[in-house]
Amino acid sequence: MDSRELRNAFGQFATGVTVVTCTSEEGRPHGATVNAFTAVSLEPALAQVTLGRTSKACQYLDGKPFAINVLADDQLDVAWHFAGRPIQSPDRAPGWVDGPLAPLLEGAATTISCRPWRTYDGGDHLIVIGEVDAVDITARDPLLFHGGRFRNLGPVETHWSGSLDCPERGWFDAAAVFTPLALA
Secondary structure, X not given: OXXXXXXXXXXXXXXXXXXXXXXXXXXXEEEEEEOOEXXXXXXXXXXXXXXXXXXXXXXXXXXXXXXXXEOEOOOHHHHHHHOOOOOOOHHHXXXXXXXXXXXXXXXXXXXXXXXXXXXXXXXXXXXEEEEEEEEEEOOOOEEEEEOOEEEEOOOOOOOHHHOOOOOOOOOOOOOOOOOXXXXX
């Protein structure tokens, strides 16, 4: 399989953009831009990130807590910074805040703080699963990535009300009461 063709195929799946943050061996905050993030389980609460084996973050995550920072749509410079194109201007450098387990990025749309749970072989990547300890959700829209380009959410085209499952306008309204069937 041609790796460029495979990369292009994978790139057709739109994702959010995350920066995985942790602490380096020297105790400094460290981050890496990652678009391979997946919610794994609600019980137990688990989240997954996939990192290239050669990344520094991979070395720092071994058995250590980390955070998944879902970038907001105005954080393109932050995505590039942690993808290896650092911001040269100190007044525009990403801001750090203390998180419950690992450092967090200021301004993220959502942060997910994780304790190490399991790590699996993923070929040229490592699959790192963390047990979610804390989340912080804002009303900010996320930054997206599709087809090798960063993107933003567009206007909402269809409201939930377009579905028959909409609780306000579907087959049944929110006040509907259902009686269980009596088993014979």
